[in-house]
Amino acid sequence: MEDTVDDDDDKPIEIDEALYSRQIYVIGKEAMYQMSRSHVLISGMRGLGVEIAKNIILAGVKSVTVQDSNTVDYADLSSQYYFNESDIGKNRAEVVHHKLAELNNYVHVKFSSKRINDHLTEDKKFNIIVLTNSSLDEQIFISEYCRKCQIKFLNASTKGLFGQIFCDLGENFQVIDTNGENPLVRVVTGITHDEDGIVFMPTDVRHGFEDGSYVTFTGVQGMTEVNDREFKINTPSPFTITIGNTSQFGIYEGGGTVTEVKKPETIHFAITGKFMPIRQFLYFDAIECLPEGIYEMPKGDDIMISSKYSPILPTRKSRYYSQELVFGTDFQHRLGQAKYFIVGSGAIGCEMLKNFAMMGIGCEKNGTVFLTDMDSIEKSNLNRQFLFRSSDISQMKSKVAAEAVRKMNPNINIDAYIDPVGPETEHLYSDDFFEQLNGVANALDNVKARQYIDRRCLYYQKPLIDSGTMGTKASVQVVVPFLTEPYSATHDPADASIPMCTLRNFPNLIEHTIEWARDNFEGLFTIPAQQVEEFIRDSNQFAKRISQCNTSADKNEMIENVKQILASERPKTFFDCIVWARNIFQKQFYNNIAQLLYNFPLDHVTKTGERFWSGNKRCPHPIEFDVSDKTHLDFIVAASNLIAYIYGIPQVLDHSKIASEVVKVKVPNFEPKTGVKIHENDEEIRAEMEEQSRQSVTTSNNGEEEIKEILAQLPKADKIRDIQIHPHEFEKDNDTNFHIDYIVATANLRAENYDIETADRSKIKRIAGHIIPAIATTTAMVTGLVCLEVYKLFQGQKNIESYRNSFANLALSFFSFSEPVPPTRKKVKINLMYKFE
Numbered sequence: 001m002e003d004t005v006d007d008d009d010d011k012p013i014e015i016d017e018a019l020y021s022r023q024i025y026v027i028g029k030e031a032m033y034q035m036s037r038s039h040v041l042i043s044g045m046r047g048l049g050v051e052i053a054k055n056i057i058l059a060g061v062k063s064v065t066v067q068d069s070n071t072v073d074y075a076d077l078s079s080q081y082y083f084n085e086s087d088i089g090k091n092r093a094e095v096v097h098h099k100l101a102e103l104n105n106y107v108h109v110k111f112s113s114k115r116i117n118d119h120l121t122e123d124k125k126f127n128i129i130v131l132t133n134s135s136l137d138e139q140i141f142i143s144e145y146c147r148k149c150q151i152k153f154l155n156a157s158t159k160g161l162f163g164q165i166f167c168d169l170g171e172n173f174q175v176i177d178t179n180g181e182n183p184l185v186r187v188v189t190g191i192t193h194d195e196d197g198i199v200f201m202p203t204d205v206r207h208g209f210e211d212g213s214y215v216t217f218t219g220v221q222g223m224t225e226v227n228d229r230e231f232k233i234n235t236p237s238p239f240t241i242t243i244g245n246t247s248q249f250g251i252y253e254g255g256g257t258v259t260e261v262k263k264p265e266t267i268h269f270a271i272t273g274k275f276m277p278i279r280q281f282l283y284f285d286a287i288e289c290l291p292e293g294i295y296e297m298p299k300g301d302d303i304m305i306s307s308k309y310s311p312i313l314p315t316r317k318s319r320y321y322s323q324e325l326v327f328g329t330d331f332q333h334r335l336g337q338a339k340y341f342i343v344g345s346g347a348i349g350c351e352m353l354k355n356f357a358m359m360g361i362g363c364e365k366n367g368t369v370f371l372t373d374m375d376s377i378e379k380s381n382l383n384r385q386f387l388f389r390s391s392d393i394s395q396m397k398s399k400v401a402a403e404a405v406r407k408m409n410p411n412i413n414i415d416a417y418i419d420p421v422g423p424e425t426e427h428l429y430s431d432d433f434f435e436q437l438n439g440v441a442n443a444l445d446n447v448k449a450r451q452y453i454d455r456r457c458l459y460y461q462k463p464l465i466d467s468g469t470m471g472t473k474a475s476v477q478v479v480v481p482f483l484t485e486p487y488s489a490t491h492d493p494a495d496a497s498i499p500m501c502t503l504r505n506f507p508n509l510i511e512h513t514i515e516w517a518r519d520n521f522e523g524l525f526t527i528p529a530q531q532v533e534e535f536i537r538d539s540n541q542f543a544k545r546i547s548q549c550n551t552s553a554d555k556n557e558m559i560e561n562v563k564q565i566l567a568s569e570r571p572k573t574f575f576d577c578i579v580w581a582r583n584i585f586q587k588q589f590y591n592n593i594a595q596l597l598y599n600f601p602l603d604h605v606t607k608t609g610e611r612f613w614s615g616n617k618r619c620p621h622p623i624e625f626d627v628s629d630k631t632h633l634d635f636i637v638a639a640s641n642l643i644a645y646i647y648g649i650p651q652v653l654d655h656s657k658i659a660s661e662v663v664k665v666k667v668p669n670f671e672p673k674t675g676v677k678i679h680e681n682d683e684e685i686r687a688e689m690e691e692q693s694r695q696s697v698t699t700s701n702n703g704e705e706e707i708k709e710i711l712a713q714l715p716k717a718d719k720i721r722d723i724q725i726h727p728h729e730f731e732k733d734n735d736t737n738f739h740i741d742y743i744v745a746t747a748n749l750r751a752e753n754y755d756i757e758t759a760d761r762s763k764i765k766r767i768a769g770h771i772i773p774a775i776a777t778t779t780a781m782v783t784g785l786v787c788l789e790v791y792k793l794f795q796g797q798k799n800i801e802s803y804r805n806s807f808a809n810l811a812l813s814f815f816s817f818s819e820p821v822p823p824t825r826k827k828v829k830i831n832l833m834y835k836f837e
């Protein structure tokens with residue numbers, strides 16, 4: 001029976017941010033809301049159709065109707081992962097729609113076995129229609145119908161190693177974000193008061209703005225007329241822009257940020273209006289996956305296939321029938337007997353495992369796919385890692401992924417591990433393990449792990465294919481022993497680090513206050529408690545570790561951490577925790593700022609006669625605690641509950657109760673201290689650290705006497721034996737542990753100190769948690785490119801011209817393919833006395 005549903009598109013939609021968080025970081029909330037109201041019809045439920053449906057359902061549209069009037073046959077099984085042999089003869093759409101519905105409970109998935117033309121007369125609510133592998137006559141008819149009814153139309157077809165897409169989004173389609181990048185934000189250091197209106201920015205990094213783009217200003221002092229107003233700019237230099245006549249405005253006094261304004265672009269020819277669509281046609285082929293020498297082009301575009309390479313035609317009842325039509329049965333046996341290692345079973349790992357199962361890799365008696373991942377499943381994974389369901393949360397990724405893919409192809413042989421790949425597990429991933437492999441596919445999310453795998457593959461001379469995604473961007477690098485350079489031969493530029501003095505005393509962007517809040521969290525709730533745990537376990541060993549610190553400041557900090565946690569700051573009740581939190585608020589957002597202003601008053605000038613509080617330095621102001629201010633109370637609630645957890649004190653979640661208690665807390669009045677050294681730049685910080693290190697070397701006993709002196713300063717072991725301390729391990733995706741609550745409140749309070757524009761919880765969580773934005777579409781695409789390279793490896797391609805490194809940016813519909821770089825060759829001078837072993 002075919003499903004029907006009554007949809008109310010005007011009904012307010014609640015977006016599950018815990019589920020869609022990584023996707024929202026890519027497309028934004030506005031596009032997410034737009035997509036969640038959309039209805040999609042997808043025609044054709046073979047491999048291409050189900051892949052499109054899977055990605056659209058994971059993305060979170062309102063409804064998807066899958067249509068196919070044909071039945072399942074053996075030709076479908078090598079690419080349609082929701083079919084198996086028991087489905088032969090059944091309607092494709094009916095078989096697949098229940099499995100697709102499991103992907104996302106928020107999307108209503110319906111099926112239809114009618115002809116698609118029947119839908120055009122019966123159901124006109126679709127926002128977009130997608131055709132897959134349909135006839136040309138049908139494509140033309142549906143395209144004309146969609147243009148007439150203002151329905152967006154996409155057509156996609158694949159034939160072996162060839163594919164094409166046609167895109168028609170209507171007569172006037174507006175793109176609200178043309179490149180998918182976050183708007184540029186730069187600090188303003190000056191604005192001239194003249195006809196040009198030259199805006200100055202720091203010269204340590206190029207501003208990145210382009211001629212003709214638009215910007216807006218916030219936080220500018222003196223010349224306040226520019227705030228919250230758009231200006232079209234020119235870019236005379238990499239560090240300045242011009243905004244036009246400012247002579248009628250006030251004089252610039254300091255502060256301010258300038259932010260890029262993204263303007264929509266109308267295309268005449270997506271559901272979200274996000275990113276640049278394909279301009280009508282896209283064509284793709286991967287003919288280089290065929291054996292080298294199978295084709296030659298003696299003239300024009302004629303391709304002559306040599307009979308020498310004609311494959312043995314497969315039997316119709318082979319599960320891999322469609323793939324064998326391209327590569328032959330002998331090649332299929334090579335895939336089936338392969339031993340391949342997939343490192344990681346997150347988003348890329350899930351897609352890779354599914355593709356391997358469809359290709360038949362490791363699906364014969366001697367073949368195996370090895371899979372490892374040390375992580376467990378979280379809710380935020382479900383939006384991209386399509387092998388997992390809500391019921392799998394907290395289970396190990398590799399085990400669940402292996403079980404899920406066995407249902408797609410029962411013949412696949414999988415060994416699933418939960419151990420990381422690293423120096424500490426070389427007894428597990430040993431010589432015997434690596435030597436048996438045909439290759440390795442990375443599905444990792446950090447460079448260090450990738451480099452380690454690269455070294456192992458280099459040592460054992462195994463092919464490696466590395467891939468990665470970042471939002472709409474994706475890349476693939478293929479490493480073939482003796483033919484291409486290894487992964488580690490090149491490095492991306494290191495991310496620009498925030499200067500220490502900027503973090504400590506002179507922030508000017510919200511990113512600075514977020515990083516400070518993240519470090520502050522570790523310094524209050526993680527590191528001291530971990531040190532106390534270490535001290536309680538073995539006080540002598542802990543004292544020995546203190547004695548080995550490089551500087552006296554480090555030694556004193558560790559000693560004070562233990563003394564504060566176990567004695568001076570140890571709370572007994574939750575009210576004590578509130579008192580502690582209130583004092584921390586006073587210290588961080590009032591006293592420290594007041595001390596900074598005592599050292600460097602508003603009118604302070606440098607040795608060169610320049611104003612101290614100018615350029616990158618924003619003059620701060622202390623914050624008086626106000627219980628009626630939500631951010632202030634959020635800080636107290638989070639901090640008091642975090643410290644209570646450390647000591648095992650029952651937490652209190654009632655904000656009003658905490659508010660009524662915190663107003664009872666009396667804090668000492670601020671008294672400025674003389675002789676306090678506050679560093680003005682990183683050079684001063686480094687010089688002090690070097691001096692402390694030298695002094696530590698000359699004064700340290702480095703022996704039993706020093707250890708005894710340290711132990712004498714610490715609490716006695718018999719008085720702390722029964723104390724249990726619980727350090728916080730930062731976890732960004734648990735909204736009940738107060739970790740993100742604390743960092744959001746702390747980052748925004750510090751931003752308020754320095755008149756920096758505050759940020760919402762979502763942005764702070766992304767930056768503090770180092771979350772990589774991601775969408776399922778990019779992941780699916782990049783693993784397809786990986787598998788094309790796998791085909792070439794099993795063909796035994798010997799020419800570097802056959803392989804492709806690739807880069808794509810779906811926000812721009814940009815695709816780039818290049819030959820890998822050959823390895824560096826070096827001359828070695830030897831004589832008859834040398835030998836190689």
